[in-house]
Amino acid sequence: MHIGPLIRAMGRNRTRFALIILEIALTLAIVTNCLNIILDQRKGMQKRSGFDDDNLMFVTAAPFGTEWKDPSFVENTVHADLRALQALPGVKNAAATYFLPWQGGGSSGTYRTDGFNGKFQAQVYPTTAGIFDTLGVHIVAGRGFVPADTPADPKTSTRVTVISSGLAKKLWGNANPLGKVISSGEGKNPRTVIGVIGEFYNPSAWPIGDFALFTPGRAWDSSGTSYLLRTAPGAKKAVLGELENGLLKVNPNRVLKTFIVSEVKDSFFSTSRIAIDGMTGLIIALIVITALGIVGVTAMSVAERTKQIGTRRALGATRGDILRYFLAENWIATTLGLLLGVAGAYGLNLFLLSRVSDVKLPWQLVAAGMLLLWINGLLSTIPPALRATMVPPSTATRSV
């Protein structure tokens, strides 16, 4: 095929091709940046908590009777509650804790330890003994809590802690964390590390999602507590039906609210999901629009050149020649558009980086976007180009 006449013919239709080139360039810029953000959001959503999220639920219990002013009454009720919860069919384990997953926050404090320069911040949660089995996390070193870690006298508590492996790594690298001592930022309340749990992630307002300290303690006071439960697979519904009644039987003077962790997680990610759905829709719409544009412009150029096509056919060009001609023409336009689009993609990414976003555009994504639009361009040229091949050679001999 002769490329020279093809280019000259394109030069005569500059506007039309300029439009296509600009459109493809913008499309590539938008598609790659949207894909980039989708991938980034998905990465956040796929971050594992390390817990058995699908089988977890929690109940918050807020008491309003006057008897709740008495700390020993509260303590006895909590233990009775835990026994009642553990007795429910379908419940694997339960714990009273201030740690509730996927709420988008929690409690934190500043601490120090030997071997780590300065202070550090970590999430901190007092909890009863059953917490790790309830969460379904593995203890990778040392042990979890036992009831003896929470002595009867509320003024004392065993000075121990179980930490996340992320925190252990941050503080001491690969050294054995067991037996190390962590104290408050001012050097008070030292606690010895007795155990390390494998995986832990809970998003926080600070970048401390992987760092947690659990302490054996009373996760309750006169204003109430919350219970975390793990159910057997498939038992969620049955447990939900019995849960609140079981607790109200222990003591009716409180308001209970039950949350299913997978739903809490969904609601935590609702803005991410809107973003992902929105951007996916945008990408699809954009590709359809661009394809329509290419179809439209090619169809028009075929219609305009019916006579020339007929002449070429009469002079011996095959149908394949005609098809190849239009495909080549659009291939050139698409490729030019994509080249311009690479610059546009990085330009838009730079603009977004400076204003709103913090994800760099990887080149693989740009390459994938180019491939996608390239195929899109080729496919949308085929239908009008096929119509061009149908032009009979006799058209050349007919006058207008």
Add this chain to the structure above:
Amino acid sequence: MLSYYVQTALRSLRRTPILTAVLIGAIALGICISTTFIALRHVFERDPLPGKSQSLFYVRLDNWDAARAYVAEDPKSLPPQITYKDMRALMRSTIPVRQTGTFVSRMFVFPQSAKVRPFREPIRLVFSDFFPMFDIPFQYGSGWDKAADAKPEQLIVIDAAMNQKLFGGGNSVGKTVRIADRNFKVGGVISPDWRPSYRYYDVVQGPVPAESIFMPFNLTPVMQIQTSGNSDGWKDYGNTPEDFLNSEQTWIQFWVQLPDGAKVQAYRDYAANYVQDEKKHGRFQRPLHVEINSMPELLEAFGFVPKTVKVMSLVSLLFLVVCSLNLVGLLLGKFLARVPEVSVRRALGASKVQVFWQHVVECEVIGIIGGALGMLLSVAMLSVIAKVLQQGNGNSVTGVSLDLEMVAVSIFLSLVAGLMAGVYPAWRICSVPPAMQLKLQ
């Protein structure tokens, strides 16, 4: 003349129904997507108190650990709230025309009707100035006065929904309700028209719907009310409620109303002097850092707009540009196919300008029809988004919909899109010389 152009345009559009559908569909899609995401951003970004917000200022002080900034990695960071003792000290200033410290607690409400079980409710503790400062409209009664602040009186202000829940609506001023272990008299019922998208007076907990009950702040030490919001600290303190009030824990949001620039400067000096004084007593060991931000500055700084929403609103505008570019190509083809017809009109005396306007009007008709369709679609999309946002705990913005401002933006965008698509093809068609076309016929 315009109505003639519109009629011609409609006739021309009817002649090519498929092309017209594609053109209108492209504009509708572009407008739908851009309007949806701009409106979503607008929900987070719009000024909650137009005309007023510039005079409301939020105060932050850096009372954090000398060894470590509030956000360890950022030495310029400071806690988003202030301590109880600093609020007390700052409130001694007479520079602000109004001022209020505020925080949210959760307390039990015991309705008088036996049918409603007691429930735990977020309750906001405020000073009397809160209501006039934030322009809160009343349906019945009003907020309380300085005397009620000072005493403090057991008064509450409730919103219309809470009034419905507790008393079945109507003028409930003077009725009582038990909250925690005390009886409270209703002093005012907030108008049902007050429906902010989020608590613009509380930037710390993120965009969350407003509370339904407001209570005098000074009951805090009396009733030992605890915050249920964020409380950040770096220094150990004792176990009693008094220890907490005297601690370095930051948990109070503090607002002042300053009418003009001179007062703002005076207040900045006052706050800086206060911190310098406290430094002499061993507090505020970090470099002097006082932030006094107007409400718009604060909303900007605290970044309520999720970054994905910002990106989407930008990208959706580019999307509209692509849609318009598409139309340029299609319209060019359509118009140029009409060259013979136009040349006859030109030869019969239609001027270049007239031909130009006739075609621009045709494009604008497409823009308006497509835009109207797109706007309808975006109303539907926004209601879906609102549903998704309200799922779960309902802890998100409310009022995700098109307001008048956004309808205007949407119409404007439709017109611009129509113009962008139409100007070049219209210019091409009107600059065809008539004589040559006649010859070709």
